Amino acid sequence: MTELGDDPDVEALAAARREEALATNQRRLIVLAGDRDAGIDAAFDAVRGADVPDDEVTFVTAREGFRFHRVEPKRASSLLGTTRTLVVLDAHEDFSANALGRVAGAVDGGGLLVLLTPSLDDWPARHDSFDERLAVPPFTVGDVTGRFRGRLVSTLRDHPGVALVDLDSGTAERDGAYRQGISFDAAPPRVPREGDRRFPRRAYEDCLTADQSEALAALEALTEPGTAVVVEADRGRGKSSAAGLAAGSLAAEGADVVVTAPGKRNAAEVFARAERLLSELGALRGGGADDFDIAADRGGRVRYVPPTEAGAAGADADALVVDEAAALPVRLLESFLAAPAVAFCTTVRGYEGAGRGFAVRFRDRLDDADREVTDARLDDPIRYAAGDPVESWTFRALLLDARPPVDQLVADATPESASYRALSPDDLLADEHLLREAFGLLVLAHYRTEPDDLARLLDAPNLTLRALTHEGRVVSVALLAREGGLDADTRRHMYDGDRVRGNMLPDVFTSQLRDEGAGIPVGYRVMRIATHHAVRSSGLGSRLLSELRDEFADEADYLGVGFGATPDLLSFWRDNGYGTVHLSTTRNDTSGEYSALMMRPLSPAGRDLRDRHARWFLGRVGDVLGDALSDLDADVARTALAAVEAGSDSDADAGPESAFSPDLSEYEWRVVVGASYGPGLYTTAPGAFRRLGLAHLTNPERASLTPREERLLVRKVLQTRPWDAVADELDFHSTAGAMRALGDAYEPLVDEYGTDAAHAERERFR
Numbered sequence: 001m002t003e004l005g006d007d008p009d010v011e012a013l014a015a016a017r018r019e020e021a022l023a024t025n026q027r028r029l030i031v032l033a034g035d036r037d038a039g040i041d042a043a044f045d046a047v048r049g050a051d052v053p054d055d056e057v058t059f060v061t062a063r064e065g066f067r068f069h070r071v072e073p074k075r076a077s078s079l080l081g082t083t084r085t086l087v088v089l090d091a092h093e094d095f096s097a098n099a100l101g102r103v104a105g106a107v108d109g110g111g112l113l114v115l116l117t118p119s120l121d122d123w124p125a126r127h128d129s130f131d132e133r134l135a136v137p138p139f140t141v142g143d144v145t146g147r148f149r150g151r152l153v154s155t156l157r158d159h160p161g162v163a164l165v166d167l168d169s170g171t172a173e174r175d176g177a178y179r180q181g182i183s184f185d186a187a188p189p190r191v192p193r194e195g196d197r198r199f200p201r202r203a204y205e206d207c208l209t210a211d212q213s214e215a216l217a218a219l220e221a222l223t224e225p226g227t228a229v230v231v232e233a234d235r236g237r238g239k240s241s242a243a244g245l246a247a248g249s250l251a252a253e254g255a256d257v258v259v260t261a262p263g264k265r266n267a268a269e270v271f272a273r274a275e276r277l278l279s280e281l282g283a284l285r286g287g288g289a290d291d292f293d294i295a296a297d298r299g300g301r302v303r304y305v306p307p308t309e310a311g312a313a314g315a316d317a318d319a320l321v322v323d324e325a326a327a328l329p330v331r332l333l334e335s336f337l338a339a340p341a342v343a344f345c346t347t348v349r350g351y352e353g354a355g356r357g358f359a360v361r362f363r364d365r366l367d368d369a370d371r372e373v374t375d376a377r378l379d380d381p382i383r384y385a386a387g388d389p390v391e392s393w394t395f396r397a398l399l400l401d402a403r404p405p406v407d408q409l410v411a412d413a414t415p416e417s418a419s420y421r422a423l424s425p426d427d428l429l430a431d432e433h434l435l436r437e438a439f440g441l442l443v444l445a446h447y448r449t450e451p452d453d454l455a456r457l458l459d460a461p462n463l464t465l466r467a468l469t470h471e472g473r474v475v476s477v478a479l480l481a482r483e484g485g486l487d488a489d490t491r492r493h494m495y496d497g498d499r500v501r502g503n504m505l506p507d508v509f510t511s512q513l514r515d516e517g518a519g520i521p522v523g524y525r526v527m528r529i530a531t532h533h534a535v536r537s538s539g540l541g542s543r544l545l546s547e548l549r550d551e552f553a554d555e556a557d558y559l560g561v562g563f564g565a566t567p568d569l570l571s572f573w574r575d576n577g578y579g580t581v582h583l584s585t586t587r588n589d590t591s592g593e594y595s596a597l598m599m600r601p602l603s604p605a606g607r608d609l610r611d612r613h614a615r616w617f618l619g620r621v622g623d624v625l626g627d628a629l630s631d632l633d634a635d636v637a638r639t640a641l642a643a644v645e646a647g648s649d650s651d652a653d654a655g656p657e658s659a660f661s662p663d664l665s666e667y668e669w670r671v672v673v674g675a676s677y678g679p680g681l682y683t684t685a686p687g688a689f690r691r692l693g694l695a696h697l698t699n700p701e702r703a704s705l706t707p708r709e710e711r712l713l714v715r716k717v718l719q720t721r722p723w724d725a726v727a728d729e730l731d732f733h734s735t736a737g738a739m740r741a742l743g744d745a746y747e748p749l750v751d752e753y754g755t756d757a758a759h760a761e762r763e764r765f766r
Contacts, residue, residue, distance in 0.1 A: 010042045010165060014049030017163055017176055018112055025109040027390040028176055031156050032116050033123075034167030036092040039116035042167060043088045046114050052086045060103050061090035061116075073099045079106040080265060083383055088114040091123075096130045097148065097398055097451035104394045105235055109384030119168055120157070124150035130452075134460040136481075136502025137490050143461035147425050148454065155397045161389025178389055187380070189213035198223050199249035202280050206245055206273070211378040212238040218376035219246035222319045223253075225340040228371040230363070232348050233378035236391070242378070243321050243345050244273025251300030252283040255318040258303060258339070260310035262327045264292055267304055270323055274302045308592035311335030314342065321345070325362075331566060332592055333362045337369050398451040402440040405473040407534040413470035414535075415543035423465040423477075425458045437474040438467060445477075445530030462502050464524075466551075468544050476531040476540040478548060483560070486519035494519060505560045505597060508582060509613060518613075521557035521605045524548070545576045549600065558606030564593030567635040573598050574643035581613040583621070583640055585628035594632055596640055614644050618660045618698060622690050625718040634711040637718065641697040662695040662753055664688050669750075669758035676746035677765040682739070686717065692749050693717045703752040709745040716742060 010032065017028040030046060032039045040063070047057055047068075057068040060076055071078055073094040079087075079102055089095075089103045107113045117123055124146035131144040156162055163176025189207035191197075197204070198220045207213040211233075219242065221227040233239040247257045247270060257274075261267040268291075275294050278284040285295040292304035305313040307328055312335075314320030320339035322328070326346040336342050344366075366373060381388065395401040404410075428435040439457065443449045456463060457479070468476040483503045486494070494500045495516045500507050505525055509518030526548070531540045548559060561578060563569055570580070578598035587594055601607035621629075625637060644660075664672065668688035674680025675689075682689055693713040696703055700710065708730060715726045716738070727738040750762055 010045040011049035013163055013165065013172065013175065014046035014112065014114075015051070018050035018052075018110075020177065020179065021112060022110040024179070024387075025385040026161075026388040027107050027109065027111050027113060027384055028161055028163065028178070029113045029115065029156075029390050029393060030163045030165070030176065031120075032114065032165050032167055033118065033120045034169075036090075036116065036118075038167045039092070040090070042165070043114050043116060046088075046112065047086060050086055050112055052112075056085035057088070058084045058086075058106070059088045059090070060099065061088070062093040063090065076102040077265065079103060080268075082106055083108040085111040086114065087111075088116065091115060091117045094129050097455045101394060101398050101400070101451045104390060107390065109381075109388075113390055115156075119166070120153045120164075123153060130455070131459070133501065134456060136460070136462050137500055138485055138487065139461040145425065145459045145461075147429060147458040151429060151458070152397055155393060159389065159393045159396065162393065187211075192217060199246065200252065200277075200281060203245045203249045203277055206277060206280075207242070208238060208382050209378075209380040211380045212242050212382070215239070215242040215376040215378055216245055218374045219243070219343055221372070221374045222246060222250060222321075222341040222343055223255075224372075226370070226372060227341045227374065228337070228366060228369070229343040229374045229376065230366070231343065231345040231376045231378070233345075234348050234381075236381050236383050237378035238382040239345050239347070239378055240267075240269035240323055241273045241382070243323055243343060244270040245277055246343065247302045247319075247321050248274035248277035248281075248296075250319055251294065251296040251302045252278060252281050252298075254296075254298035254300045256299075256301050256303075256316075257319050257321060258305050258310060258314045258317045259292075259321045259323065260305050260307050260314075260336075261323040262307065264304055266324045266327075267292065270321065271302065271304070306589075307332050308587065308589070311338050314339030319343070329564060329593070330362050330365070331564070334365060337366075337371070399436065399439050399454050400451070402436045402443060404440045404444065404532050405437050405475075407532075409473050410470050410475045410532050411534050413468075413473075413475045413532070413538070413540065415539045418468035418470050418475060418540060418543065420544070420547040421467055421469060423467050428458065428465075434474065438465065438477050441474060441477045441530045441532065442479060442528055444533070445479075445528040460502075463527075466544065466548060468540055468547075474532075475535055476529075476544045478529040478544050479527045480524040480548070481527050482556075483523045483525050484519050484557070485522040491516055491519040504562055505599070508562075508597060509609075513582065513613065513616065515613070518609060521603075521609050522555075523558040523560050523599075523606065524552055524556050525560045525562065541572070542576055549577070549602065553602050556606070557601070557603040558610060559600045559602065560598065562595055562597045564588055565596035565636045565640060566593065567633075567639045570596060570598075570636065570639040570643055574639070576600070578643070579610060579614055579645060580640045580643045581610060581617055583617075583624070583629060583632070585624060594629065594636070598643065618644060618694065622694055622718060625714070626720045630719045630721075632719070634714040634719075635707075637714045638697060638700075638707075638710050641694070642700050644698050660691075660694045660698045662688075662691040664691065664755075664758075666755070666757055669755060670761050672746060673750055673754070673758055673761040673765075676743045676750055677762050682717075682742060686720075689717050689746070692746065692753060695753055696749050703748040705745055705748065709741065712738065712742055712745055 021028045032042045054068055059066050059068050059070045060073055062072055076099040084106050085108055087103050087107050104113055118126055127141050131141050134144045135141040161176055161178035164173040166173055187210035190210055190213045191204040204213050215231050219229050221229050231239055250257050259267050259270050271292055278296050283297045285297050294302045314336055315338040319341040320336055321343045322336055323345045325344040423438055462482045464480050466478045467474050484506050494510045506519040509515045578600045580598050582597040584595040599610040601610045668685050671680055671685040672688055675682050715721045723735040727735045732738040
């Protein structure tokens with residue numbers, strides 16, 4: 001330990017680390033731990049010692065009054081796509097794992113990241129605003145642990161390239177000197193010869209590494225219809241810049257290029273590069289007011305379209321470029337294949353999304369598509385040299401490189417060979433491999449995972465993790481959130497419209513569906529469930545859900561789940577005993593899907609809650625499908641309705657008293673019989689047809705209808721689509737053919753549900 005005296009020479013330390021960073025084109029990290037005011041003063045010393053101009057410095061802090069550029073920690077995302085020479089992150093207030101990841105990524109090669117922290121010995125036990133967000137009712141901030149910060153502190157104390165100053169004691173625990181693993185500069189970009197390239201020479205000259213020029217060459221495939229390009233890279237490798245150069249090159253030749261990403265911010269670098277290239281080529285037309293809609297000469301264009309609209313827009317364009325593809329759900333990625341040519345650019349390891357998740361969940365579908373697929377990967381860093389210790393530290397501290405076990409280790413796993421176990425945060429911290437495998441699977445379970453999720457996993461009192469292991473390796477995981485058990489005041493505030501964090505099902509039931517008692521029962525919501533891709537569809541997920549049911553049967557009233565509704569997911573949860581109780585009436589902005597809520601009761605109180613919401617759902621869904629859900633996918637509607645009464649092998653788990661009773665009057669039965677067996681018309685009493693259609697769709701086993709006939713019931717009877725649109729979508733030769741098919745579809749429903757009088761009416765037409 002180096003004594004720095006009463007006046008620690010942080011200035012000299014920063015000068016040494018800055019010199020080292022410049023010599024290696026890497027970054028270095030300086031931690032100033034202790035009193036906050038002393039830390040801020042020391043940060044000014046670090047800026048002086050590093051000899052960095054004021055306009056290249058950013059302080060990320062909730063404090064005000066700095067001469068430097070300042071960003072509030074909750075606005076740290078504004079640094080994405082920017083580069084700074086020195087960034088100071090004040091971790092004393094509003095600190096989060098997300099802010100740390102975003103800030104670290106903004107530091108340029110040769111630069112410094114300065115982290116201001118409380119005393120490292122005290123920091124894990126301190127509570128801050130992030131802890132307050134983790135303290136979801138009925139828990140309090142005192143229930144939140146400091147395991148994430150404890151793990152973070154341990155990495156700061158032993159990772160290479162980290163200088164650590166204890167300001168309270170005036171000592172330097174570590175000087176952070178690091179000259180190992182220094183790599184040579186990346187290979188220079190390669191410019192293909194005139195006859196070997198389709199993009200302008202200038203585009204290749206704008207590349208910074210050989211990797212980037214190779215990726216640009218791969219993206220030339222977008223000039224041909226029926227192609228797809230996959231570009232994968234870690235953060236900071238120039239993936240988005242290569243995509244922008246490709247988009248600009250295409251637009252320079254008159255192509256209409258659609259760009260999409262989870263948000264405009266994610267696509268900023270694509271547009272900046274495209275606009276710059278077009279300007280250098282003299283092909284930029286005018287100075288448009290919109291940075292995300294660039295016009296080029298010869299009619300070319302580069303324009304941003306939100307993900308939920310990009311499939312349709314891309315189909316009418318010449319090419320579609322998808323940036324941060326891993327952060328988008330598979331359903332949307334599939335819709336992008338309607339474009340003549342499409343590029344999927346994705347971050348392999350980073351909080352923007354899980355590149356491995358993209359590969360596992362979507363790549364097989366891409367390979368099955370009628371596309372010529374070209375792959376490219378960028379490994380050489382752009383902003384700093386390989387071997388950068390700040391990058392390896394952030395990967396380690398935030399588990400950006402977490403991954404499941406390799407395929408060979410789990411390929412033989414079966415539901416019978418797997419062992420069920422609880423994975424407590426202490427278990428995970430005691431075994432880094434276990435933590436990485438479990439978190440790696442959770443990353444794959446969702447299209448958007450962020451560093452804050454690691455902090456939640458380790459510290460949130462409402463979360464619990466369960467897993468199946470095979471020979472010690474994690475093959476399936478489920479992350480659950482405890483919900484409900486709320487006191488009367490909390491339930492009343494929720495009923496009056498206040499949002500209550502961490503209680504998704506009680507919140508929806510109470511605030512939206514007006515059930516003030518919904519927060520009384522205790523439930524566990526399955527936030528994420530994932531099975532290793534090497535043994536998917538082998539029954540491991542169902543085995544895990546069965547174990548959850550058995551374990552929580554005596555301590556909870558229900559198990560629940562909420563997700564973007566697709567037919568496959570709805571069927572999976574139905575097969576595991578979960579019943580539909582709600583469909584959201586607005587689409588998710590990113591996924592474009594409507595959410596479904598499903599429940600499996602574990603106690604009489606849970607059964608009462610499930611049953612009344614199932615009945616209320618059936619009572620309103622007929623009207624909602626004709627209004628807010630008029631564009632819901634027909635197969636999603638069919639599967640959601642069929643799951644309202646979840647099948648089970650025990651009376652205790654049975655669904656509501658009945659799925660749906662059509663309850664038609666004698667007159668309405670005559671109309672339905674007349675339209676199905678005779679010359680009558682559906683339009684005479686559409687309400688009767690709606691109720692009878694719902695009776696079938698909620699219990700489709702009672703009568704035999706084909707999937708096409710059920711889609712016809714959804715589209716025409718429930719969603720009241722125009723006849724010509726229904727006929728076109730369901731491939732009928734004419735509207736008359738669709739009308740006849742609807743009458744035919746109701747014949748078995750009359751046979752199954754009809755009264756004696758209805759059956760007597762039927763005999764008149766036989």
